[in-house]
Amino acid sequence: MNLTGNTVFIPGSTSGIGLALAVGLHERGNTVIVGGRRAELLERIAEEHPGIDTVQIDTADAESVASAAREVLARHPDLNVLVAMAGIMRVEDWRKPETFLASAEEVVTTNVLGPIRLIGAFVEHLQGRPDATIVTVSSGLAFAPLRATPSYNASKAAIHMLSESLRLQLAGTSVKVVELVPPSVRTALLPGQESSDFAMPLDEFVGEVFELLETQPEAKEIQVERVKFLRYGEARGDYDQVVQTLNAADPHGK
Template identity: 80%
Template structure:
């Protein structure tokens, strides 16, 4: 992915990693469109950052995705990058179905069906661009499970394998597939995570991500140094130790 000269749509980016990344990419010379559910947050972003455009979208709603895609493509025919940022994380207790079923369904709808529906809405357009990118967002927890968030872990493992698979299928097109794999980052994804010492500072994370995108334009996976502990436990042969360390250290992980 080229670091500048793109038109980028980032649904699910009214706060946290999404918004921070949107601002950094805009500063690098890209046209950036932020998408989100809440009109008040979109209005605030438009006021505070007039170079950023906004579109209302609920990635858990297929009709909203279709409507937003039509709006974005009508306004920005040069769109060539889609970042499927939207995601939710829930603490679940799987001892009883009433404790986890509704949460699990919501997580899978947002974290798995959301990106699938977004890609479906934009893929034909992206294939028509001379240089296009789909950036998916998985997690270090796609590779090492956090005990308290089973559905989130599973959703991000699904995104990892989806990314691997569609990259193979789209190899005969102009569309690149890049997977962003965050560690725990200081955002509001879980209660208390914004102040967690275990989590990586947001500014430091986004700075390192942009540096990696700039220095490795052909990278398939964007991995800050901090996520490699989770990403490569099995390959190193210390997977059980990594799982134990993660789950003993802090309940707030991404």
């Protein structure tokens, strides 16, 4: 993926990793459109970062995705990069069905159906662009589970396999599929995560992501060094130790 001269839509990017990527891409000479549910956050982003366009979108709502896609393509017909950023994380106790079912459905709707709807809304257009990219966002937890977040773990494993499958189907087209695999990062994904010593500082994570994109433009997965402990546990043969260490170290794993 080239890092300049693109037109990039990043829904679910009014804060955290998504917003940091949006700002970084804009600074590198890309046209960037940020999407989110809350109009006030979008207005603030537009004010604080002149030149970044915004569109209101709720990726949990199929009609909202379709409407936002029409708006984005009408304003930016040269769009060639989609970053399917939307995601939520919930602590759940699956020993008590009354406490987790609603949460699990919300996580799957946002984290799995959201990216599917986004890709469905843009994939035909992207195939008409000479150099296009779909960026999916999985997690290190797609490869090693955090005990406290079963639905999130499963949703990100689904995104990983979806990315692998799409790459096969889109081979021979102009569309590349790149999977971003974050570790725990200091964002508001879970309460307390922004100040967690276990999580990677946001600026450090985004800086390493851009370095990898610059030095490995043909990479299929963007893996910062810190996520490789989770990503390759099974391949190394120490998967059980990885899971034990992860759940002992992370405060949400207790």
